Amino acid sequence: MKLATMLLMAALLSPAAGLAPLNEGAYSKMVAANKGKVVLVNFWATYCVPCRAEMPALVKMYERLKSRGFVFVTVSADEPEDEGKAQTFLDQNKAPSPRYLRKAASEDAFLSAVDPKWSGALPATFLYDRSGKKVKALFGESDLKALEAAIIKLL
Numbered sequence: 242m243k244l245a246t247m248l249l250m251a252a253l254l255s256p257a258a259g260l261a262p263l264n265e266g267a268y269s270k271m272v273a274a275n276k277g278k279v280v281l282v283n284f285w286a287t288y289c290v291p292c293r294a295e296m297p298a299l300v301k302m303y304e305r306l307k308s309r310g311f312v313f314v315t316v317s318a319d320e321p322e323d324e325g326k327a328q329t330f331l332d333q334n335k336a337p338s339p340r341y342l343r344k345a346a347s348e349d350a351f352l353s354a355v356d357p358k359w360s361g362a363l364p365a366t367f368l369y370d371r372s373g374k375k376v377k378a379l380f381g382e383s384d385l386k387a388l389e390a391a392i393i394k395l396l
Contacts, residue, residue: 262341311396
């Protein structure tokens, strides 16, 4: 097993691992590493009021569904110097690991790797089925009841 894969798996499996850096290559590997599970990836930031408002509900949804093969991944879009604020916010909301901090060399390449239609606006939420296929992309505040219904259909 390659070192990069082992490090990615360690970040995925270790509780409260902190915010691991995530670039476009690591993003696709993270999604692939979760094949067999339904994955919700939420891009957020501490400066984003709607992001902070929906996080507690997303964590509660995760708690209800995690035993059925559901994974909730958070990716902070905060600047590196605000990583501590992001970590504190996630800790206060009991957000699960894995937790990431977006660290893209090229913003355009990162956004395109995640979803070519994504402008970078926050919050942004992406749902992947058990095969790793993206089945839903939500930009801006989400209808959390509709999102949960979509997740349940995939479980």
